Amino acid sequence: MLAGIQLNGQSQADMCINEYLVLNTDDFEDDFGHKSGWIELFNSSYGTVNIGGCYLTNDPDNLTKYIIPKGDVLTKIKPRQHILFWADDQPYRGTFHINFTLEESDEIIFVASDGRTIIDRIKIRKDLDTNVSFGRIEDGIGTRDGSEGWDILKRTSPSTNNFGVDRESASTIFKRIDPYGGIMAFTAMSVVFLALILLYLVFKQIGKYNVRKNMERAEKTHGKQAAKAEEETSAEIFAAIAAAMHIYTQDDESHDIENTILTIARVTKNYSPWSSKIYTLREKPCKK
Amino acid sequence: MENQGIFSQIADNLAQFLQYTGFANATWGHLLMIVIGLVFIYLAIKKDWEPLLLVPIGFGIIIGNIPLFPGLSVGVYEEGSVLNILYQGVQQGWYPPLIFLGIGAMTDFSALISNPKLLLIGAAAQLGIFGAYAIALLLGFSAAEAGAIGIIGGADGPTAIFLSSRLAPDLMGAIAVSAYSYMALVPVIQPPVMRLFTTNKERLIRMKPPRAVSQTEKKLFPIIGFLMTAFIVPSGLPLLGMLFFGNLLKESGVTRRLAETARGPLIDVITILIGLTVGCSTQADKFLQVKSVYIFALGALSFVIATAGGVLFVKFINIFLKEGNKINPLIGNAGVSAVPDSARVSNLIGLEYDKTNYLLMHAMGPNVAGVIGSAVAAGILLGFLS
Numbered sequence A: 001m002l003a004g005i006q007l008n009g010q011s012q013a014d015m016c017i018n019e020y021l022v023l024n025t026d027d028f029e030d031d032f033g034h035k036s037g038w039i040e041l042f043n044s045s046y047g048t049v050n051i052g053g054c055y056l057t058n059d060p061d062n063l064t065k066y067i068i069p070k071g072d073v074l075t076k077i078k079p080r081q082h083i084l085f086w087a088d089d090q091p092y093r094g095t096f097h098i099n100f101t102l103e104e105s106d107e108i109i110f111v112a113s114d115g116r117t118i119i120d121r122i123k124i125r126k127d128l129d130t131n132v133s134f135g136r137i138e139d140g141i142g143t144r145d146g147s148e149g150w151d152i153l154k155r156t157s158p159s160t161n162n163f164g165v166d167r168e169s170a171s172t173i174f175k176r177i178d179p180y181g182g183i184m185a186f187t188a189m190s191v192v193f194l195a196l197i198l199l200y201l202v203f204k205q206i207g208k209y210n211v212r213k214n215m216e217r218a219e220k221t222h223g224k225q226a227a228k229a230e231e232e233t234s235a236e237i238f239a240a241i242a243a244a245m246h247i248y249t250q251d252d253e254s255h256d257i258e259n260t261i262l263t264i265a266r267v268t269k270n271y272s273p274w275s276s277k278i279y280t281l282r283e284k285p286c287k288k
Numbered sequence B: 001m002e003n004q005g006i007f008s009q010i011a012d013n014l015a016q017f018l019q020y021t022g023f024a025n026a027t028w029g030h031l032l033m034i035v036i037g038l039v040f041i042y043l044a045i046k047k048d049w050e051p052l053l054l055v056p057i058g059f060g061i062i063i064g065n066i067p068l069f070p071g072l073s074v075g076v077y078e079e080g081s082v083l084n085i086l087y088q089g090v091q092q093g094w095y096p097p098l099i100f101l102g103i104g105a106m107t108d109f110s111a112l113i114s115n116p117k118l119l120l121i122g123a124a125a126q127l128g129i130f131g132a133y134a135i136a137l138l139l140g141f142s143a144a145e146a147g148a149i150g151i152i153g154g155a156d157g158p159t160a161i162f163l164s165s166r167l168a169p170d171l172m173g174a175i176a177v178s179a180y181s182y183m184a185l186v187p188v189i190q191p192p193v194m195r196l197f198t199t200n201k202e203r204l205i206r207m208k209p210p211r212a213v214s215q216t217e218k219k220l221f222p223i224i225g226f227l228m229t230a231f232i233v234p235s236g237l238p239l240l241g242m243l244f245f246g247n248l249l250k251e252s253g254v255t256r257r258l259a260e261t262a263r264g265p266l267i268d269v270i271t272i273l274i275g276l277t278v279g280c281s282t283q284a285d286k287f288l289q290v291k292s293v294y295i296f297a298l299g300a301l302s303f304v305i306a307t308a309g310g311v312l313f314v315k316f317i318n319i320f321l322k323e324g325n326k327i328n329p330l331i332g333n334a335g336v337s338a339v340p341d342s343a344r345v346s347n348l349i350g351l352e353y354d355k356t357n358y359l360l361m362h363a364m365g366p367n368v369a370g371v372i373g374s375a376v377a378a379g380i381l382l383g384f385l386s
Helices: A002-012 A170-177 A182-222 A224-232 A235-249 A251-255 B002-020 B028-046 B051-064 B082-091 B095-106 B110-114 B116-124 B127-138 B143-154 B157-167 B169-184 B186-196 B215-232 B234-252 B256-280 B290-318 B329-335 B341-353 B360-385
Strands: A015-021 A037-043 A055-057 A082-087 A107-111 A118-123 A133-136 A150-152
Touching: A015 A107, A015 A118, A170 B143, A170 B360, A182 A224, A182 B110, A182 B116, A182 B127, A182 B215, A182 B360, B028 B051, B028 B169, B051 B169, B051 B256, B082 B095, B082 B157, B082 B169, B082 B256, B095 B157, B095 B234, B095 B256, B110 B116, B110 B215, B110 B360, B116 B290, B116 B329, B116 B360, B127 B143, B127 B290, B127 B360, B143 B157, B143 B169, B143 B290, B143 B360, B157 B169, B157 B234, B157 B256, B157 B360, B169 B186, B169 B256, B169 B290, B186 B290, B186 B329, B186 B341, B215 B234, B215 B360, B234 B256, B234 B360, B290 B329, B329 B341, B329 B360, B341 B360
Parallel strands: none
Antiparallel strands: A015 A037, A015 A133, A037 A082, A055 A107, A107 A118, A133 A150
């Protein structure tokens, strides 16, 4: 159970505050048609994170100000996905409407479900224009204090990535820089060779060491001449001897093909005391 | 009047029933695919070409191409159907690593350990993958699709399925069937290429018998092999991890039961499921496309390039090897990882030219190196293109 709690905590630690907008007059509106400030969280991991039971607050002395309701499937954030909270001080409007606004706040704090561990916090800039958001330039990357990796974004991007239009896939980029596959062939073949050359070098050395050790052992036991002869013996000879011994010692193997022959592998009678005559007889009375 | 109502009701029901039958929904595509499935089964039973693969795939093709009325939740592409659930192992890519576990548990790396330079042949034969990749790009495939098609040249069914499920899921059926078909056709495709690139003198080269390998070396191989390859290509982790783990189960000497399960019942179960579901995935409407024809052509080409790459590489390194240490180029073809068929081909061709020159033991080295090489190559493609 302890491991489970820890794991849960670790997963929640992958969440971060990704973007916020304080004054909203002409930006996105919520399901009720209202415009208000918002906070975007981002799951920076490659696993789903459940933020149900975590807290959002603007007060360092009250870390449990707004509890994100448990049991809502929408609080399970898929890998590398965003979730938006409306800072409209209208919590009765649903899971994603929190009980404070950003105009009245100095910072945003995201707290783990234990109510004590601060996962992420960011100071709110007071110089932001209306309908302008402040966020991480790359999703999930940047310092907590907003000094590095954060900027005023060219456009607001609630519930989507902060760097603008979707980037080209790695595959498309690769085809553009390497239309004939030459670079790929050269690079990839080099890596395959590198991996196997390393393996070759290591096992060459291990082999040499092993041969030397065997030689030393054989010399000690049988003398130099015999050791040399043993060294020259190929694995094929050992394989042949081993196969012959196997067939000889495991007699039933020789009946593989002649499957109509009955082979009695073991004829023994195990002693069992349960019906032993000794135990069924009365002891003779002994005179002392 | 009432009777007329009942009859019309029955007639309506019968008409509806007829709409559900395969006869009403059959297209020429379905029939063609069923014929292909039957050919696979014929080749497996009559010609004994990779029966463990071709029988499940062939029957799977027939199952997958029974014309269905959509919405009955029975087709392989209909979410929640039995076949769809079984197909998840292919789609999510977890059957191939389990197959690799079994392969690891049944592979003896002794030939490779005793003569580690054979590892390099396994690397050279991966040229087929990147040759096919380049040609696929020229034919207009995207880089991800080209990578998935190229991996057919690794001659490794599970790796092909694993990579295509990640890079080009739409082409997975064609790629998997193509990979397995050509693996079955190794004895047909490789010999002409081997003969073309070797001289009579080279075919008669006798290789030095391998030295005896100690148990310690065998135990160290999966651990060191895994650490080195996985650190270089972490994206190949599922395949490399399972392959070497399976081998450690075999060589450790203390996990005999686990090794027996991995190389016996487990791999058998997964082979049945992977073969059947891959066959099912070749539903005519998804499979019969011009792209599939290209994939089959590129698959054949990649096998040819891979074989040539292995053979020519052996000829190249022979330049630097002393007399007596030279390698017979006929084992170059075994660098593709179709274990043990390509090694068997090396042996058979070798015996054609010298009745006493058994190359099987030597060919097994590059053959198992090919398994490692293709898993590494798949990791690189995945890292670059996903």
